[in-house]
Amino acid sequence: MDANTLNALVSSAIWRAEQLDDLELDAASSAWLEVSKLEEELAKIKPAEDAEGRIARRGAVRAALKANDFARAEDLAQRFAEDGASRALCKELRDLLKAEVNGLSERFPSASRHHKSGDVLRLAKLLLERGPFLLAA
Amino acid sequence: MQTIAFYSYKGGVGRSLLVANAARFLGMLGKRVVALDLDIEAPGLHYKLGRATDSDSKPAIAGGAVPYLVATAKGAKNPPPLQEHMAKLALPEGTEGWLQLMPAGPAPRREYWTALKQLRERLRFDEPSGKGLAALLDLHARIEDELKPDYLLIDSRTGVTELGGLATTALADCVVCLLVPNQESVDGTLAIVEALKASSKQTGRDPVRVVPVMARTTGDPANEGRMSEGIERLVKLGEGRAEDDKKNPKPFVLPHDSALGTTDKVVVGEKKASAFSPLHKAYLELFQHLFPQARKEAEEALHRLTAVAQLKEELTERRRRRFRFRDAFDPWKESAIEEGVVFKSDRGKTTSYADLVCRSAKGDPLMIVEYVSESEESEALERWKEHGDARCVILLHKRTQYGGYGQKVYCRSGRWGKFEPTDRHEPPTPIEFEIFENPGKRSIDEMLEALHRGNAELAPELVAEWQECMAGLIMHKFGPPWRPGEARRILDGLAATEKVEVAVRILRYAARKASHRPEFDDFDERHGGGALNTITEEELFAPLFWRLPAEAAIKYMSEPDHPFWTPCLAGRRLLSEEVMGLHYDPLRNALKESDSLAGQLLDEDGEGDHDESQRLHVIERRLFRESRSRLCDDPPPLLLWDQKLRDDRYWSGDLTDLDGKTLEKAKKLMADASQLRTWLRGRINKNSLVTGSLIGRYDPASGQVELYPAILDALGPLLGLQPRYLKNIVFIQLSVWAIAHQARDCDGQPGFGFAVASAASPFQRESPAHIALSQYFVFRLIERLGDISLMGAFEKLSEKQPEPYRRWRSMRRIPVEQMRTALLRARLGEAALGLPGAGSES
Numbered sequence: 001m002d003a004n005t006l007n008a009l010v011s012s013a014i015w016r017a018e019q020l021d022d023l024e025l026d027a028a029s030s031a032w033l034e035v036s037k038l039e040e041e042l043a044k045i046k047p048a049e050d051a052e053g054r055i056a057r058r059g060a061v062r063a064a065l066k067a068n069d070f071a072r073a074e075d076l077a078q079r080f081a082e083d084g085a086s087r088a089l090c091k092e093l094r095d096l097l098k099a100e101v102n103g104l105s106e107r108f109p110s111a112s113r114h115h116k117s118g119d120v121l122r123l124a125k126l127l128l129e130r131g132p133f134l135l136a137a
Numbered sequence: 138m139q140t141i142a143f144y145s146y147k148g149g150v151g152r153s154l155l156v157a158n159a160a161r162f163l164g165m166l167g168k169r170v171v172a173l174d175l176d177i178e179a180p181g182l183h184y185k186l187g188r189a190t191d192s193d194s195k196p197a198i199a200g201g202a203v204p205y206l207v208a209t210a211k212g213a214k215n216p217p218p219l220q221e222h223m224a225k226l227a228l229p230e231g232t233e234g235w236l237q238l239m240p241a242g243p244a245p246r247r248e249y250w251t252a253l254k255q256l257r258e259r260l261r262f263d264e265p266s267g268k269g270l271a272a273l274l275d276l277h278a279r280i281e282d283e284l285k286p287d288y289l290l291i292d293s294r295t296g297v298t299e300l301g302g303l304a305t306t307a308l309a310d311c312v313v314c315l316l317v318p319n320q321e322s323v324d325g326t327l328a329i330v331e332a333l334k335a336s337s338k339q340t341g342r343d344p345v346r347v348v349p350v351m352a353r354t355t356g357d358p359a360n361e362g363r364m365s366e367g368i369e370r371l372v373k374l375g376e377g378r379a380e381d382d383k384k385n386p387k388p389f390v391l392p393h394d395s396a397l398g399t400t401d402k403v404v405v406g407e408k409k410a411s412a413f414s415p416l417h418k419a420y421l422e423l424f425q426h427l428f429p430q431a432r433k434e435a436e437e438a439l440h441r442l443t444a445v446a447q448l449k450e451e452l453t454e455r456r457r458r459r460f461r462f463r464d465a466f467d468p469w470k471e472s473a474i475e476e477g478v479v480f481k482s483d484r485g486k487t488t489s490y491a492d493l494v495c496r497s498a499k500g501d502p503l504m505i506v507e508y509v510s511e512s513e514e515s516e517a518l519e520r521w522k523e524h525g526d527a528r529c530v531i532l533l534h535k536r537t538q539y540g541g542y543g544q545k546v547y548c549r550s551g552r553w554g555k556f557e558p559t560d561r562h563e564p565p566t567p568i569e570f571e572i573f574e575n576p577g578k579r580s581i582d583e584m585l586e587a588l589h590r591g592n593a594e595l596a597p598e599l600v601a602e603w604q605e606c607m608a609g610l611i612m613h614k615f616g617p618p619w620r621p622g623e624a625r626r627i628l629d630g631l632a633a634t635e636k637v638e639v640a641v642r643i644l645r646y647a648a649r650k651a652s653h654r655p656e657f658d659d660f661d662e663r664h665g666g667g668a669l670n671t672i673t674e675e676e677l678f679a680p681l682f683w684r685l686p687a688e689a690a691i692k693y694m695s696e697p698d699h700p701f702w703t704p705c706l707a708g709r710r711l712l713s714e715e716v717m718g719l720h721y722d723p724l725r726n727a728l729k730e731s732d733s734l735a736g737q738l739l740d741e742d743g744e745g746d747h748d749e750s751q752r753l754h755v756i757e758r759r760l761f762r763e764s765r766s767r768l769c770d771d772p773p774p775l776l777l778w779d780q781k782l783r784d785d786r787y788w789s790g791d792l793t794d795l796d797g798k799t800l801e802k803a804k805k806l807m808a809d810a811s812q813l814r815t816w817l818r819g820r821i822n823k824n825s826l827v828t829g830s831l832i833g834r835y836d837p838a839s840g841q842v843e844l845y846p847a848i849l850d851a852l853g854p855l856l857g858l859q860p861r862y863l864k865n866i867v868f869i870q871l872s873v874w875a876i877a878h879q880a881r882d883c884d885g886q887p888g889f890g891f892a893v894a895s896a897a898s899p900f901q902r903e904s905p906a907h908i909a910l911s912q913y914f915v916f917r918l919i920e921r922l923g924d925i926s927l928m929g930a931f932e933k934l935s936e937k938q939p940e941p942y943r944r945w946r947s948m949r950r951i952p953v954e955q956m957r958t959a960l961l962r963a964r965l966g967e968a969a970l971g972l973p974g975a976g977s978e979s
Binding site: 029067068069070071104107108109110111113114115117119120121123124125126127128130131132133134135 | 209216262263264265266267268269270271272274275277278279281282297298299301302303305306307328329332333335336339340341
């Protein structure tokens with residue numbers, strides 16, 4: 001798929017996700033995940049030095065966070081860093097993750113004293129994937 | 138803070154009740170405890186714990202875990218104050234620990250379900266943002282940081298749910314998994330336990346302890362098949378009981394308790410013995426394992442409850458004493474025992490806790506029971522010396538050397554006395570507090586005195602005491618020491634009983650004790666218990682039969698369950714076999730009598746209308762229902778003759794044609810004490826107090842012995858004798874006549890068969906030789922009984938009787954064997970009935 005098509009899809013996906021977010025609907029998370037995936041596809045086409053490439057990478061991570069999928073956001077940031085993203089972009093992506101973690105810590109200060117927020121987010125991801133008691137395969 | 142989650146794959150296993158019991162247990166041991174209800178779909182922990190402090194209502198709290206999490210989900214900057222969502226629960230006074238409850242919410246009120254709906258909308262525990270998980274972890278951390286409890290106990294959601302999963306995998310250090318003994322529950326629990334054990338690797342947490350607990354069991358779980366394998370695997374994955382076999386631990390078990398199950402009562406922490414049940418015991422055994430820091434306390438609580446419950450059971454049931462032939466006094470009534478009583482000192486400064494208080498009918502404390510460690514005994518005694526008026530303190534303690542429970546009985550005389558140790562092994566019974574000033578020091582004399590005052594309850598105890606005194610004679614090293622002197626004292630004391638009801642009870646117990654009791658066969662046969670029964674029959678029952686008031690013997694012999702019961706006949710056997718040399722066998726006599734009766738009935742019933750059952754009914758009535766001895770209130774024949782002859786000097790001498798007028802006059806005389814005394818004085822002055830027809834009568838046709846109590850009661854004071862002894866003498870005299878007719882000689886033929894006076898005519902009197910002979914046997918029996926009072930009465934009465942009644946004095950030196958030989962010869966026609974030493978008839 002070419003960049004133009006992907007750009008068009010991303011724009012409409014973002015618009016939809018924002019609308020769903022405004023309405024506080026559950027589907028917003030999956031809409032943001034869709035945005036994140038489209039941005040990831042775009043990032044594959046556009047190099048990291050390119051402005052559009054930087055925006056796509058940043059958008060993929062931010063959308064993953066908006067989709068409440070911290071593990072995916074962390075994974076994307078890690079991958080983009082390894083694929084030659086600039087130092088500035090890497091910092092920007094780390095800041096996004098940090099802000100998310102800090103947000104959780106600020107909201108639940110007692111929990112943060114006993115648990116690292118990252119661990120909490122990772123455990124949440126694990127529980128989501130494996131279900132209660134991690135029983136699901 | 139240690140977090141323990143209580144989980145069950147299926148509901149209705151008693152999980153919340155276990156949480157409530159565990160929380161209260163820890164709280165009472167001085168631990169700081171928070172109980173958190175995360176069973177948000179069906180919350181109930183507040184009911185269980187609410188009832189522990191207040192029987193009517195749940196804890197007054199509007200908040201709880203659900204309202205708290207809703208407030209958190211709204212994203213408020215300042216987290217809601219924890220205390221608004223907690224309820225502090227009361228623990229017994231003096232408890233150092235505390236117990237706080239965070240219920241799920243004010244369920245089942247409407248606002249709770251509204252809050253739960255909001256929670257579902259705003260906070261999902263499986264959302265990838267981690268908000269749900271973080272909110273729960275935050276609550277957990279706040280409880281730890283702000284309340285600083287030692288334990289957080291979580292009542293987790295049943296089944297496979299996000300919240301249940303988080304409580305067990307993300308919060309708990311230990312998970313107690315409850316299951317019931319069925320395949321569905323075992324399989325489901327096994328899947329969860331395997332997942333829990335595996336989860337720590339994936340989550341990076343420390344391995345979680347898992348304790349499977351089988352709940353609602355009604356017996357031993359199956360030890361074969363798939364279910365058994367599942368249980369075995371559960372215990373291998375988790376932790377089990379290893380008391381019996383360390384290599385093969387078993388699951389912890391909470392037995393089904395229908396009584397507790399329906400009330401949902403929190404029993405742990407209750408010191409009352411009545412709260413003790415198999416389920417309560419199982420809770421404490423589980424807690425010993427679950428809370429290693431509290432193991433000692435749980436063990437102690439278990440020992441206390443077991444010991445107190447055992448003692449209470451012992452107090453309220455009739456016990457067997459040291460020797461198996463002993464009975465016991467009436468036990469304590471359940472209502473007389475109060476449990477868990479706190480006594481305050483007079484100044485109200487100090488308190489003492491009694492596990493049991495046994496009270497008198499008025500409610501005064503008589504006996505205190507307390508469980509203490511051996512080192513605290515003297516301190517406890519000092520305390521009880523000051524508190525209350527109890528006269529006995531029983532201190533229970535665990536035996537360190539031999540296991541089990543020991544008890545020491547301390548008694549004192551009055552409320553100010555010092556408690557002294559006693560050599561009693563068993564606690565005193567209620568009556569002992571009435572009888573003895575100091576129940577620790579029982580004496581035979583005090584017991585006898587109380588018996589004579591009318592405490593019939595003492596009869597079995599004294600009979601048992603007599604047996605214990607005599608047991609050494611037969612049982613040798615297996616029995617207690619032989620104490621013939623004390624046995625004699627008891628026998629004489631029992632025989633001196635005046636009250637007829639008490640005397641009947643003595644005879645009843647003596648007969649019962651003399652009978653063979655099959656349940657003691659082994660013991661008795663090995664150690665001479667059977668012989669003890671025989672001795673009791675011959676040396677206790679038989680003498681008492683003649684020495685106790687005659688009314689008692691007559692009443693006892695008329696009781697429906699006695700006829701021909703061997704111990705009851707021991708009295709008559711003593712007279713017939715030991716004294717008169719005749720064989721007394723009422724069963725054989727009854728058999729013959731029944732044959733004769735059956736023959737008579739057949740003769741009467743020429744048409745053959747009577748069927749066999751009718752005949753049997755007649756025989757049964759004659760043999761078993763009609764009493765062979767009785768007290769008769771009618772005027773005696775001699776009085777009737779006397780009245781008749783006053784009116785008609787030429788009377789033929791046949792009472793069969795007695796007119797009503799004479800009878801009326803005789804009755805009138807009987808009713809007038811003064812007239813009766815005057816009439817009797819006349820008889821006394823003429824030494825004509827004949828036994829037959831005046832003070833008693835024997836009817837050979839019916840075999841019945843009759844005593845005339847009105848005459849005897851009037852006669853006693855005139856002779857300077859107690860009527861009761863007079864009645865005994867007359868009863869013995871007439872019984873000699875009865876035995877002479879009913880017993881058989883050594884050749885199997887009927888005995889002496891003395892010709893008796895006719896009840897109808899004053900002119901057919903007994904043979905003087907027969908009278909002399911019967912008096913000889915009366916003397917011999919009284920001599921054998923060794924009863925001075927009876928002997929005195931016999932001597933005095935015979936002095937006022939006609940001459941033949943006094944001949945026994947000259948015959949007293951003749952050995953009984955010589956007398957029997959002479960009688961046998963006389964019966965066989967070898968010699969006239971000129972009795973040796975009897976002198977000539979006057």
